[in-house]
Amino acid sequence: MRYLVVLEAVQPATPPPAELMAGIMALGEAATRAGALIDNAGLAPSLAGAKVSVGAGAGLQVTDGPFAESKEMISYAVYDTRTKAEAVEWTSRFMALHHDLWPGWEGEARVLKVMGPEDY
Amino acid sequence: MSTGRAAVEAVWRIESGRLVAGLARLTGDAGTAEELAQDALVAALEQWPVTGVPPNPGGWLMTTAKHRAVDGFRRAAVHRRAVETIGRATPASLDERDAVDDALDDPVGDDLLRLLFTACHPALNREYRVALTLRCLTGLRTDEIARAFLVPEPVAGQRISRAKKALRDKGIRFEMPGPADVAERLASVLEVIYLVFNDGYSATAGDDWMRPELSAEALRLARLTAASVPDHPEAHGLAALLELTQSRAAARHDATGRPVLLQHQDRRRWDRLLVRRGLAALVRARDAGGGTVGPYTLQAAIAACHATAPTAADTDWARIAGLYDVLATAWPSPVVALNRAMAHGHAVGPGTGLALLDAVDAVALAGYPQLPAVRGELLAMAGRHAVAALSFDEAAALTRNGPERALFAERAEQARAAADPMGR
Numbered sequence: 283m284r285y286l287v288v289l290e291a292v293q294p295a296t297p298p299p300a301e302l303m304a305g306i307m308a309l310g311e312a313a314t315r316a317g318a319l320i321d322n323a324g325l326a327p328s329l330a331g332a333k334v335s336v337g338a339g340a341g342l343q344v345t346d347g348p349f350a351e352s353k354e355m356i357s358y359a360v361y362d363t364r365t366k367a368e369a370v371e372w373t374s375r376f377m378a379l380h381h382d383l384w385p386g387w388e389g390e391a392r393v394l395k396v397m398g399p400e401d402y
Numbered sequence: 403m404s405t406g407r408a409a410v411e412a413v414w415r416i417e418s419g420r421l422v423a424g425l426a427r428l429t430g431d432a433g434t435a436e437e438l439a440q441d442a443l444v445a446a447l448e449q450w451p452v453t454g455v456p457p458n459p460g461g462w463l464m465t466t467a468k469h470r471a472v473d474g475f476r477r478a479a480v481h482r483r484a485v486e487t488i489g490r491a492t493p494a495s496l497d498e499r500d501a502v503d504d505a506l507d508d509p510v511g512d513d514l515l516r517l518l519f520t521a522c523h524p525a526l527n528r529e530y531r532v533a534l535t536l537r538c539l540t541g542l543r544t545d546e547i548a549r550a551f552l553v554p555e556p557v558a559g560q561r562i563s564r565a566k567k568a569l570r571d572k573g574i575r576f577e578m579p580g581p582a583d584v585a586e587r588l589a590s591v592l593e594v595i596y597l598v599f600n601d602g603y604s605a606t607a608g609d610d611w612m613r614p615e616l617s618a619e620a621l622r623l624a625r626l627t628a629a630s631v632p633d634h635p636e637a638h639g640l641a642a643l644l645e646l647t648q649s650r651a652a653a654r655h656d657a658t659g660r661p662v663l664l665q666h667q668d669r670r671r672w673d674r675l676l677v678r679r680g681l682a683a684l685v686r687a688r689d690a691g692g693g694t695v696g697p698y699t700l701q702a703a704i705a706a707c708h709a710t711a712p713t714a715a716d717t718d719w720a721r722i723a724g725l726y727d728v729l730a731t732a733w734p735s736p737v738v739a740l741n742r743a744m745a746h747g748h749a750v751g752p753g754t755g756l757a758l759l760d761a762v763d764a765v766a767l768a769g770y771p772q773l774p775a776v777r778g779e780l781l782a783m784a785g786r787h788a789v790a791a792l793s794f795d796e797a798a799a800l801t802r803n804g805p806e807r808a809l810f811a812e813r814a815e816q817a818r819a820a821a822d823p824m825g826r
Contacts, residue, residue, distance in 0.1 A: 314625075314629065315625070315626055315629045315630070316416065316419075316622065316625075316626060317621065317622030317623065317624070317625035317626050318416075318622065320675065320679060321675055321679075360675065362618065362621075362622070364415065364615060364618065364619070365408060365411070365412060365415075366408075367408040367409050367411065367412035368412040368415055368416060370409070370412065371409065371412040371413055371416055372416070378457075398652065399614070399651055399652040400611060400614075
């Protein structure tokens with residue numbers, strides 16, 4: 283089954299520690315090798331994007347970034363796993379790395395199931 | 403932290419291959435390693451729901467299994483070297499290859515790969531290779547393997563235990579094949595993965611979901627293998643073939659569960675991410691091959707022709723026919739000859755396809771429903787609808803798959819209607 287994981291975070295002012303980057307690389311490599319991680323990429327700050335919204339009475343609105351939200355969208359990953367728990371486990375390891383190695387970092391990864399043949 | 407059974411099993415699934423491989427390096431026997439790993443899983447299922455999942459679950463499982471191994475060896479008083487090795491090893495040094503292994507000329511130096519090579523040893527029959535590969539490398543439970551292969555659980559369990567016994571009886575140690583044997587061993591690994599994939603792919607709508615899951619499992623194994631032997635073009639070729647084949651999974655059946663032929667599939671339902679990955683793997687296969695192309699890479703190239711055609715009418719049949727010519731020359735088989743006839747029928751014309759079909763080994767394909775089905779399609783293309791209908795009847799009578807029978811029966815009806823448009 284396929285899962286889309288979207289990461290939102292509040293990044294500390296400090297640059298990400300080298301140890302964290304190495305850990306992320308190693309974890310990504312392990313998940314890729316296992317055939318579980320099949321796509322992933324970083325996301326540019328909201329300054330580079332826009333928002334298209336439809337709201338009550340306002341009709342269609344296009345707003346260019348940046349947005350004043352506390353969290354930024356950081357990255358996405360696509361997993362191909364047999365169960366939800368496996369996608370959650372890989373994601374937990376990714377989040378644990380941040381927790382252990384980047385003091386002050388706060389984030390939330392949403393694990394979303396992508397509809398597949400098994401859902402029809 | 404979730405510590406339910408599902409969470410423990412997820413950790414197990416992620417760690418089991420590495421765990422079995424590491425234990426096999428310590429004990430020298432993949433069968434023993436698999437049993438020790440199972441013991442560790444049982445311990446985890448007992449303890450983690452109470453204590454929580456430990457920070458380094460892989461290390462925990464390895465340490466637990468090692469303790470059991472030491473106890474077992476002491477009890478059995480066997481294998482002095484292994485006891486010493488394990489007695490010396492600390493969790494930190496488990497990731498290091500011991501001096502004995504360093505002394506071996508190990509062209510890859512990778513436990514998981516060694517495990518694959520061991521499980522797919524050519525001295526084992528295919529059934530055992532498949533059972534061991536699934537058991538040791540994917541972490542599938544016996545009941546899951548049973549469901550996937552449509553056999554009762556005791557039968558699957560017996561297959562696994564006999565396969566492990568065969569490893570011991572034949573003295574197949576957990577070691578890298580020498581440089582001279584790597585090619586043969588890798589061919590066996592790729593064949594096992596290919597067989598597992600096809601087993602899953604032949605599942606029909608309404609089958610237990612574990613059957614199609616086999617294909618997904620084989621695809622992951624193909625990715626693992628390609629990553630483990632990046633210099634071997636056919637490993638990438640197989641990964642490409644399976645990614646591209648799997649990309650069509652959602653379009654293979656209609657809403658009622660009836661199979662849909664490639665030409666009639668709704669291509670919007672093809673999985674673009676898998677297509678992209680398949681094409682990338684195909685490029686890697688060609689780069690690694692340096693001019694030589696193996697059978698999996700060729701089949702992947704054919705699958706890529708379909709994957710890159712926006713509509714059925716855009717299919718580059720001339721290129722597909724050319725690829726089948728190469729395949730039929732270098733790796734001839736009756737099924738390749740059959741597909742080649744179909745490709746030439748599309749590329750050149752139904753007359754050419756029918757002429758090639760006459761040269762296909764009908765004896766080897768006796769009872770194979772695709773033979774009359776292809777003849778029916780070519781005859782229909784030639785406008786010979788009445789005879790085409792008879793071929794489709796024959797295909798419908800031969801197939802043992804209900805939805806496929808319905809499809810052939812429908813093609814027969816369509817041919818009859820075309821033969822006699824007035825419905826007389």
